[in-house]
Amino acid sequence: MYVILVYDFGEKRVAKMLKLCRKYLNWIQNSVLEGEISEVRLKELLILAKGFMKEDEDSIIIFKGSKQYSFEKEIVGKERCRIDNFL
Amino acid sequence: MYVILVYDFGEKRVAKMLKLCRKYLNWIQNSVLEGEISEVRLKELLILAKGFMKEDEDSIIIFKGSKQYSFEKEIVGKERCRIDNFL
Numbered sequence: 405m406y407v408i409l410v411y412d413f414g415e416k417r418v419a420k421m422l423k424l425c426r427k428y429l430n431w432i433q434n435s436v437l438e439g440e441i442s443e444v445r446l447k448e449l450l451i452l453a454k455g456f457m458k459e460d461e462d463s464i465i466i467f468k469g470s471k472q473y474s475f476e477k478e479i480v481g482k483e484r485c486r487i488d489n490f491l
Numbered sequence: 492m493y494v495i496l497v498y499d500f501g502e503k504r505v506a507k508m509l510k511l512c513r514k515y516l517n518w519i520q521n522s523v524l525e526g527e528i529s530e531v532r533l534k535e536l537l538i539l540a541k542g543f544m545k546e547d548e549d550s551i552i553i554f555k556g557s558k559q560y561s562f563e564k565e566i567v568g569k570e571r572c573r574i575d576n577f578l
Contacts, residue, residue, distance in 0.1 A: 410523045433497060433499050433552050434522075435521075436499075436552060450567060460568075463520055463568035464566070464568055465520050465523060466564070466565040466567075469556070476556075477552065477553070477554055478552070478555065479553075480540070480541070480544075481544055481548075481550035481551055
């Protein structure tokens with residue numbers, strides 16, 4: 405399944421969250437990642453994130469789409485991490 | 492059309508960007524908005540944003556989906572702005 409994951413974490417936990425997410429998805433902007441991931445892998449990611457997130461302060465939003473081509477993506481301004489897929 | 496808009500703006504411009512975006516879309520997390528918008532209104536939003544954004548520093552990513560139900564949304568942790576639609 406194709407997902408877009410956006411997180412909003414406190415400063416002390418933000419780097420850890422990015423490091424974790426990058427193991428599962430492709431980084432496209434500061435706190436935004438996207439990619440193909442299975443339900444099982446996504447659950448794993450969320451369990452690991454819940455291990456250190458503060459649920460009253462931090463948040464994660466996941467948009468799940470069954471097929472990537474149901475989205476069209478437009479980027480304006482600085483594009484970060486274009487080569488993320490190849491690292 | 493249904494869009495998810497994520498922006499990453501420098502601190503000096505971030506509040507202005509949020510204020511602008513909230514005129515067009517529903518705020519769901521710090522720098523994430525979503526909603527139904529026409530191509531024309533989206534173009535208008537981008538023209539206004541380009542008026543003050545620094546294209547070498549700031550970025551906007553727009554995910555366009557033709558139908559909202561092609562997404563399923565999952566929120567973990569603190570949910571911001573739930574009543575945004577009603578303000």
